[in-house]
Amino acid sequence: MVQNPNMTHLKISELVVLPPLWIRCDGSDPEHTCWLGAEPLKAGNKITGINFYMVTCDADKTHFANLEELKMAHKKKHHSSIVMTKGFAQYELMRAAAIEDTIVESESNISVDITWNTVDKVLETPPLISAAMLNIVLESGDPRSPVYQLYRELQFLLALAEGLKTGVTEWPEPLESESAVELVREFLTGNCILFLLKTNKLFQKIKCDTAAVDSSIKSIFSERGDLDFAEQLWCKMRSVSSYQELIECFTLIIKSLEHGEIQPWIHQGSSSLLSKLIQQSYHGKIEVISLSGITPIQMLLEIGLDKMKKDYVSFFIGQELATLTYLDYFISTSVDLQEQVHRVQKLHHMLEIMVSCTVLLQFKHENLFPLTQICMKYYKENPLNEKHVFQLPIRPALVKKFYQNDHPEIWKVDISSAHGQKEAKTTWQVSTNPPVEHMTSNNTGLFSDSTVNGSSEERMYFITMAQCSQVHFT
Template sequence: QSHIQQLISLYTMVQNPNMTHLKINELVVLPPLWIRCDGSDPEHTYWLGAEPLKAGNKITGISFHMVKCDADKTCFVNLEELKTAHKVKHHSSIVTTKGFAQYELISAAAMDDTTLGSESNISIDITWHTVDKILQAPPLCSAAMLNIMMESGDPRSPVYPLYRELQFLLALAEGLKTGVTEWPEPLETQPAFELVQEFLLDLKKKLDGWCSSGNKNETEVYSIKSDTAAVDSSIKSIFSERGDLDFVEQLWCKMRSVCSYQELVECLTLVIKFLEHGEIQPWIHQGSSSLLSKLVQQSYHGKVEAVSLSGITPIQMLLEIGLDKMKKDYVSFFIGQELTTLTYLDYFVSTSVDLQEQVHRVQKLHHMLEIMVSCTVFLQFKHENLFPLTQTCLKYYKENPLNEKQVFQLPIRPALVKKFYQNDHPEIWKVDITSGHGQKEVKTTWQVSAKPPVEHMPSNNIGLFCDSTVNGSSEERMYFVAMAECSQVHFT
């Protein structure tokens, strides 16, 4: 401890313009000094800091900081005692207080006593002025910021089937890049070749039926559209399969269960054979740029070019139709929910970049979808909150690579999510007691947190146990109390 004090004294002295006997020709403003302590002193100090106070280029003094963890496990401090101690220490008569509380919303909002993915976290930071008491519940007029870090791939998510579809797409993209495809677990139990064969034969029968009875086919089409509308209006899932899948998109749905290169070649060979012989006349969306879509268009004129199904060509063909289909899925969601416009999505669905970059951008779309769906399902957010959050995500992902650790923020009213935290203990609660202005402002901070406030603090000797109720079940949680104080020395 004495060595630390000597170091801080030296740091202060070499910046003090009054120390003329040191014969320092030119005073240099040093960067802030922070010293990590082991907490072995009576006050359990874990950090000591010093930083210069400046007026322009002139050093006017030094501000000292101390961060310590209270070893008293019996009770919390009294707010009035804290304010009094601050006034005495800093010779001030007027103090202001500012509160901060952070709550995790996932545990309270998740269904069936479960939480989202291991890395997922939705929390809220709430700040307010004029604190009444220690651990005061934040007033509803407080300022609040929602923090969202969402990991894709939770099996409980309504979009998990789409996530698995994306994983198949990623496996194809990796295979195209490395030449070795790691086929994921099939999404269907029935072999992909059988699914494709049944699909093609069914289309052939419908074509034959159309030739003999147009009215019958019209009835079938009406029935299919009605069923689709019923699915779209269902409240069971926020994200349902689109009802306007064209031929190649439906083919992708059958072939995403392919589990070997040989099976993929067999499937594509069969498809091309049906097209060449004119046994099917499928429709496709305008603007499809995949090789298979071009073959379908050629089949309308009775001439399909020969394609060598060897090397990486089959992988690329499947990847192309998968990309086309999944892009339309995401666009359908964001446009259908009126969260953005096609112009804003142009970057994410562009075909002017290579296939690997297209896949990367589709991953970004999926991550944004996971965030929106989680906020809708778990927090019951409406359009007025989802829309600005979408804009934040779109802006970030136009400028940055995929990052599922990114914390997206959204300013909200505490009342919007109060029901998710009102019966829970905060993860962090702190109060700042401040006096003075400008360079002479001094602050005392008292904090209680569910995690150790400093990384190097042992968790076995300074903690408060507290009963916490989450989803109706009680559990004992450890909390840590810390206090940060400051003082100043002025040279003039």
């Protein structure tokens, strides 16, 4: 009444358009109403009417609605002769896909949203001409991931960075069973000539597998063949488990350099302190380094950063997903060490996304390339966020085999008539989760048998109906 300009007896001098009003209901009425809403219709500053909404939700249905009945009810309520229908379905792909016949369970989720016009029946499978959007939320560190060892390597790098920042290093569980000191000693006392020949041969034969990724998981991400002296040291020293052990390792290395026992080669462009000492050793004299305070931790962090950056660059360039120029932001040394570590974390998260899409969804280069661009654009502008939803428009045919025999998480149909201000819409939806937070799920529920990888599970469905009524003032 307050909104109606025709109610002159209320003597309202100036009408103010009120914001939408939504009332949360407990669903205890016969229709199980969960929301009531009212939104003013306006043209400029003029109020032309009100849209009233009623949203009901029931988890105790015994059958699904009939589309023709829904359309007839809408026509009758809104006095319309023609209605349009639009469908929406959401499928979880990560739940349906599996590694080694096990369901991937984590905070990660890969789903697809599919929309299409002209719905023929309730719960129909979306036609292949639909529009589809892939949604990817990925948490790094799944033990079944092909890059899990690299993830553990990154965790060690993060522990060093945190130790550098706080002065207290929490040493993670060693990656190798043998002590780091022994590994480094064996490495240094090995046949240096053979070592140099071997590394040079490997350097000439860099592994860059740009062929299409096949079903073998190992072919997706493999150890580089061009590890230099500092990078191979990192591989030995990433099992360091104490500050004292770290000092012992670097003492061995520096003594070997000072005595000219080794003449190792390193990649050009490395700016780590150890690389500088190695370069100085070529000329027979190296500066004295005090292995105290945070210096040893910083030295190890630097060679680890160098190595891991090259690992990620090798993957993205080797798979032809990015150019070195485009990767420059993520591998830049012009920012401080903490920011460099943060950017390496971003690279790892993107790698996990690409590997998951390759392993789980069998994506090829034509799909991985645009996804890489989307991820890199986001991470050039935002901090690390493993809860971010990365979206990629795709053709439904690309993932149809993962959802065609699966039940949707959400399936809904919008029935609408008229246009503009007078558009009226009825929405019918079925979902596996309550559509509103305040709905309790302790009802008997509507169950359906669905099979995932041969195991049967019961699923509850919630039926939600959103209807609108319109009051026009003019």
